[in-house]
Amino acid sequence: MTRFDIDVLIFGGGAAGLWLLDELTRRGADSVLLEAGRLGSGQTVASQGIIHGGLKYSFSGIVSASARAIADMPDRWRRCLEGAAEPDLSATRLRSPHCYLWATRSVKSRLSLRAASAGLRVRPMRLDDDERPEVLRDCPGLVMRLDEQVIAPESFVKALADRNPHRLVRIDPDRLKVERRHAGPDVTSIVAAGPGDACTFEFHPRSVVLAAGEGNAALRRAMGLPDQAMQRRPLHMVVVRGALPRFCGHCTDGARTRVTITSDEDAQGRTVWQVGGQVSEDGVEMDQQALVRHARAELEATLPGVVGSDAAWSTYRVDRAEARTADGRRPEHAHVAQDGNVMTAWPTKLALVPDLVDRICGMLPALDGGGDPERQAIEIASDVVRPEVAPPPWECDLTWTHVD
Numbered sequence: 001m002t003r004f005d006i007d008v009l010i011f012g013g014g015a016a017g018l019w020l021l022d023e024l025t026r027r028g029a030d031s032v033l034l035e036a037g038r039l040g041s042g043q044t045v046a047s048q049g050i051i052h053g054g055l056k057y058s059f060s061g062i063v064s065a066s067a068r069a070i071a072d073m074p075d076r077w078r079r080c081l082e083g084a085a086e087p088d089l090s091a092t093r094l095r096s097p098h099c100y101l102w103a104t105r106s107v108k109s110r111l112s113l114r115a116a117s118a119g120l121r122v123r124p125m126r127l128d129d130d131e132r133p134e135v136l137r138d139c140p141g142l143v144m145r146l147d148e149q150v151i152a153p154e155s156f157v158k159a160l161a162d163r164n165p166h167r168l169v170r171i172d173p174d175r176l177k178v179e180r181r182h183a184g185p186d187v188t189s190i191v192a193a194g195p196g197d198a199c200t201f202e203f204h205p206r207s208v209v210l211a212a213g214e215g216n217a218a219l220r221r222a223m224g225l226p227d228q229a230m231q232r233r234p235l236h237m238v239v240v241r242g243a244l245p246r247f248c249g250h251c252t253d254g255a256r257t258r259v260t261i262t263s264d265e266d267a268q269g270r271t272v273w274q275v276g277g278q279v280s281e282d283g284v285e286m287d288q289q290a291l292v293r294h295a296r297a298e299l300e301a302t303l304p305g306v307v308g309s310d311a312a313w314s315t316y317r318v319d320r321a322e323a324r325t326a327d328g329r330r331p332e333h334a335h336v337a338q339d340g341n342v343m344t345a346w347p348t349k350l351a352l353v354p355d356l357v358d359r360i361c362g363m364l365p366a367l368d369g370g371g372d373p374e375r376q377a378i379e380i381a382s383d384v385v386r387p388e389v390a391p392p393p394w395e396c397d398l399t400w401t402h403v404d
């Protein structure tokens, strides 16, 4: 067993853990990230990849605390995605440079679109008929363009992971041993083993950050911390594959987003739509067949005639893991809980990850700032199993159906 005395030990290689690892490494901290499965395999790779700027939280006409918290994020991401700021994420693939917003005939729908435009940093631009994308050409109501970028999340995870490959370690989460200081919550040592008969490490970290999404609940139990800090909000997402246009956008209806569509290409070059918004909330109580029928009706109502009868449909379930709120709704901000030298982090949104990382760095004890890559202990271990990046949902084992 090899012993490592390090500054920060991070659990979880989704957006939060990987961005934090990169930030800490650039600040000269000796950090290691432990991943139980595939990188981004919880929410990040299953997400729609929209770098929200708050519009989604303003359809009621009120600029909420969530909208204010997220307002600076699109600019920050944009600079990283262009390679003009750290972390350089220029290797990330963009699904789209912007999203469209459209309203249905309902008055509620049109009003919400107008109301949402007020008071935001990234404002939607009203489009004339000839500026509309083909898919919204015959839309009876307002059509707007919103400069919120949409990333392909698995390429973002890979771009971040490739910056620090030697600090990523795949572990078996069931073979973790945690030692704590007798009086107080501080963790003094963690023994982690790789999968199968891969090597075992003994870490003595100054700080531990749990950034494992829904895995944080079990990790908090393993660290002897109360595990009621987290809530799960389930989604049942829809995927449609076929002769579809590439398109990213939200159809609004009152304060809710009726459908949110993001699109990409699968490994065979076919267009795939990921459908979220209210449809994926409604779908939680439905089985796959019922949800596909519901989603088809919603798409026909919001984008008539666009999805043909030859389209293949599927669904997947995924929980959003967040800090617990009193009413069980989405938290307004990214959240970090501190228990001694252990921090538990949930970004709430992919877009809020940079803000989450700022918060964590502000709470960590001052770092050595040595910045000497030679000093980075984990790089010398040769028999480490490195985690892979998770594939997008439509490349996983889904059951596809056709609807008459």
Ligand SMILES: Cc1cc2nc3c(=O)[nH]c(=O)nc-3n(C[C@H](O)[C@H](O)[C@H](O)COP(=O)(O)OP(=O)(O)OC[C@H]3O[C@@H](n4cnc5c(N)ncnc54)[C@H](O)[C@@H]3O)c2cc1C
Binding pocket: 011, 012, 013, 014, 015, 016, 017, 034, 035, 036, 037, 038, 039, 040, 041, 042, 043, 044, 045, 046, 047, 048, 049, 050, 051, 052, 173, 211, 212, 213, 214, 215, 216, 218, 219, 235, 237, 276, 318, 319, 320, 345, 346, 347, 348, 349, 350, 351, 352
């Ligand atoms: C369907 C869906 C769509 C979304 N769309 C958007 C969007 O368009 N825009 C937006 O801003 N946000 C979106 N979100 C929210 C966003 O995806 C999440 O807030 C964000 O990805 C969470 O990142 P994370 O790193 O905290 O967690 P995760 O992405 O869940 O990563 C956790 C990682 O920890 C690992 N892990 C688990 N247990 C352990 C353990 N015991 N030890 C070590 N590692 C462990 C997992 O394998 C995983 O790699 C969406 C969420 C969902 C579910």
